Amino acid sequence: MNAPHASKVSEINSTVPAPAHTAPPASPAPETPADPRPAQAPHTLPAPAGPHRPPGALLQDRLAGWVCGLTALHELTERLARTDEVDDALRELLRAGAVLVGARRGLAVLEPEDGLGPDTTVGLGLSRADLGCLETVPRDAMPHAPLLDAAAGPPGGDREAVRPDLFAEPGLDPRHREVAARLGYAASYALPLSAEGAGRLGAALWLYDEPAEPSARQRRLAGLYVRCAAEHLGRLLERHRTRACMTTLYEELLPSRLPRVPGVQLAARRRTGPRGGGDWYDALPLPDAALGLAVGSVTGAGPGAVAAAGRLRASLRAYAVMEGEDPVAVLSDLELLLRLTEPARRATALFAYCEPALRRVTVAGAGHSPPLLVGERRTEFVETSLSAPLGMLACWEAPSVEFQAAAGETVLLYTDGLLHRTGDPADRAFARLHAAAAGVPRALRGDPGAVADHVLRTVLPDGLDASGGVEDVALLAVRFE
Structure with missing residues (x-):
């Protein structure tokens, strides 16, 4: 039931990052002394080889990492802009978001707060049976529920829902625990979908196979992308409603x-x-x-x-x-x-x-x-x-x-x-x-x-x-x- 890994886009690795409490695989010990420098953040460009680094090399690495990330962000938003249907845009949002946060699966829930619809759920790497199984979990127990039920904040807000280790949570709903074990996910990361003028549209949720959470850099890139995607969704939603209204009017005539x-x-x-x-x-x-x-x-x-x-x-x-x-x-x-x-x-x-x-x-x-x-x-x-x-x-x-x-x-x-x-x-x-x-x-x-x-x-x-x-x-x- 697991979907294949998403492809790499502009040096952003789409694989799930290793959980913090899991030891990395053993490798032969180097002959040189351990490098005292702090470990690299995920998805940054590798540091130049050699025992000595020139002044400002760490800053250059960080800048290069951001350039790489922003380039990928530009490619993903261009791909999103080419979608002209709400469901297609939601699927592209999930696919690109999975690349940015290092997940394999996810779902997007569209529930406009004005109540005019359409209400829909789209999955990435989840079959219809999987989505039906998730619907059996009480709504307030789902990781993205606080984002769906809360009042819409500004499009540029920093609201998110991070659940790095679901099975370690003492208050995890029993039905949610059962469904998570059946579908094989252990962590989640969710962001709200809200657009200026349209208000809260829904939420996007990504699922990890193992306990994990996106890094700070991944969160910033994903946040920027989701804000852009929400504005695009707002425009598509308005057009969809106009077409539906015109069709209804035409049928009544x-x-x-x-x-x-x-x-x-x-x-x-x-x-x-x-x-x-x-x-x-x-x-x-x-x-x-x-x-x-x-x-x-x-x-x-x-x-x-x-x-x-x-x-x-x-x-x-x-x-x-x-x-x-x-x-x-x-x-x-x-x-x-x-x-x-x-x-x-x-x-x-x-x-x-x-x-x-x-x-x-x-x-x-x-x-x-x-x-x-x-x-x-x-x-x-x-x-x-x-x-x-x-x-x-x-x-x-x-x-x-x-x-x-x-x-x-x-x-x-x-x-x-x-x-x-x-x-x-x-x-x-x-x-x-x-x-x-x-x-x-x-x-x-x-x-x-x-x-x-x-x-x-x-x-x-x-x-x-x-x-x-x-x-x-x-x-x-x-x-x-």
């Missing part, structure tokens, strides 16, 4: 569930870009057993685009209930509203009036990509008329298109983000989408969700969560029975 309408099956897939965007979809029951289907996209990204998409979707719902049988009238009203209330905003939209009993669909689009009809005998784009996006013309109007679907065929409505994420020109992106739909296996055609998943996997081989996927994607699949 979309339908919580798709309606159940006789004669059709519905499925939807969507993914929000890292900044949050304005792609949306909707499906709502209409009078006379009809169904309204819509997809759209608002220009821009961030909270403004998400809010604008929510307003656009809510307005389209109202117009669809009043005059949904005429998709052109629905989009004309929507264009007028957008032009009067948000003249600087541009949007695309597609609205379809669906009659499931007749398998008939009437569709109109405003600058939006055409629907794709997928069936056993055909896979083709519906030829909608070319039109400008909403908000670009003084008066928008374009003819609608009516088409008939056969039993078992699926209509795909999608946003332009699906095409943009391919990175191809428009004609090649449309060709890729058409080929993906035509290649849906026969066994999957009865499930609109499976059809949507297959199309997404084929069009986007790297997946919707690819790091380069900055565009929103929304896909609505409608299968006629």
